[in-house]
Amino acid sequence: MGFVNRAKNVATKTKNYFVHDKELIDAFNKQYFDTRVWQNRTHWFGTRILKCPTDLWVYQEMFHELQPDLVIETGTFNGGSALYMAHLMDIVGKGEIITIDIEKKDVFPEHPRITYHTASSVAPETIAMVAEKVRGKKSVMVILDSDHSRDHVLQEMKLYHRFVSKGNYLIVEDSNLNGNPIHSELRHGPGPMEALHEFLQENSDFKIDKDREKFMVTFNPNGYLKRVQ
Template identity: 30%
Template sequence: MTVNDDRAEFKAHTEAQARALGKDGATFKRATETLTDLDRYDYSYLWTWMGLPIIQMPADIIATQEVIWKTRPDVIIETGVARGGSVIFQAAMLQLLGGDGFVIGVDIDIRAHNREAIESHPFADRVKLIEGGSWDDATLEQVQDLIPEGSRVMAILDSDHSRAHVLAELRAYGPMVTEGCYMVVADTLVGHMTEEDTPQNRSQILFKGNDPLSARDDYMAETDRFLVDETLNGKLVLSSSPGGYLKCVKP
């Protein structure tokens, strides 16, 4: 019995469905309302990666996995270390890819217990931590010094989510991202929500206009190096970062 190889057709179908989903405003609105309900239960805080809290929506974990597997970066920069699950997740992906890839985790305050949990993890040798303001000159110099020449570089911006801070990070880390790799602007969902729907159970409560999506738009008006990946972002209806996955398309 001969079975046709339908991988190309399957890929084309799923990509078309993802783009169509991204244009379905009614479904996106219902999904956003669901996320607002789930926030009452600290939904994004309920997950761990290899023993450490990851503080991410499952959809974003899967989307980031797709990006890392597809683009194979040598270095991933993440601003916002928190409890460490996210940098360990990225380190685990780089371990699967083989080679010498590593993660640079940047945070203004890496608390002792979180540092200990990261540095005692089996994948600690693939994580380099820098404590400091994410776009301070001294911090950026340390980041640059860690990146080997010729590396493929990806960045994930997930620290202070205010518009001014995210825009400063985009301007600081955007030039480090290499062609073909991604820059992820986290927590863009706030820019899609009304004030009434905006999650309140946060240490930093932000509203539309002072949010990462607004910063993304400001930065995209300044550069032609990045494009919004419509297929990947189209799937992110149960995500904290819809529209936040940007592909670098120029050197």
Template identity: 30%
Template sequence: MIETDSIALMAKDAALGQEANKLLNRLCEYKYSYHFDWMGRPIIQFPQDMVAMQELIWAVKPDLIIETGIAHGGSLIFSASMLAQLDLCEAIEAGTMLDPRKSKRKVLGIDIDIREHNRKAIEAHPMASRIQMVQGSSIDAGIVKQVHDIAAQYSRVLVCLDSNHTHAHVLAELQAYAPLTSKGSYCVVFDTVVEDMPKEMFPDRPWGPGDNPKTAVWEYLKGNPGFEIDKTIQDKLQLTVAPDGYLRRL
């Protein structure tokens, strides 16, 4: 059983939170999120957030996971493998044979620039049959319509936003894709931690404190009461790139 009481105590420990933030900043100096693979592909995530995503996928049991930002494809592979496990467990419970080629569950990835070597590696992966990729800006009207048309075929949708991290871009992504999130499911906005990091850590980026995914989340929630920040997730993780980024659809 999850120790909810101890999680609540951690959340109230301001000193612990400060130490966790210091550690996170130090880890990022060494490109910590780039140290990990999932089934052979770089995932560019903190292990803590990978565990949290596993918990959400198991709880929500989505038919479709929408992801903006593909990079090397590790996150797509991760999501696809979680969906494969859902199918396997359901087949075991039903006492039936599993044919992954007949599964409806999919991961839909959108990226403005899918590098050819990454595309080839993803398409050659054993999880490839569960993955669909769309190249183009995630906030382009044509891409948004294409994603909405695909999502209309599914009943349980989970959304992950992890592409351009500027306030304007993430806010536009939230406006475009958060409404696709099923009730009880999540829209997860990654790298909200940028707001809590020193601005000198982003010398060559258009985002930083005051202009980042967290500020976009705050702005979006002002006019969208159908979502709430699930702080219990960041409270138990302590080390996360998505503080205030785990949004639950009410």
């Protein structure tokens, strides 16, 4: 079998594997989540980052592909994800990040591409500040990673989706909560997954890009939303 056919065969098998072994993949995702390694022992250049490494790899591919001029992140935590994205932008050679959190911390890493904004992500002044920053930017990505309750995420989606440029993404983080497939936070209740499905019922400008879940281990099932129009 030639190389091209072999590659096609592998691709088909990978796809089938994804479809047929959903139970296995869900079980592994739950197991990985329950280790809490992502919460306590995952760092980017010394700063804690609350992400799954396979999602960070997907981010890397997206940054190379989309070359964002601006990334808006809600939910800074310790600044690990902002620093990670700033380093990607250093490699790409362009871009800046606004990261928004209700809490300001001494541990926030300094980087010339990062602007920290202390306020609620849904405050009218925050939205006005973001709208000002977006003006004139061609490639804009939005990452929602703050309060993961359904109502808050839905409100963020309604407020922030207009900032995403066509072809770029609205990433809804932690859609794995509330049994999707993570059950360990039983008291969480409806979260990002429920918000994004409600949002998509009324908005056809965004489509779920399942290919961004190709590594099978993700905190963001259905959470990579591509702006298609």
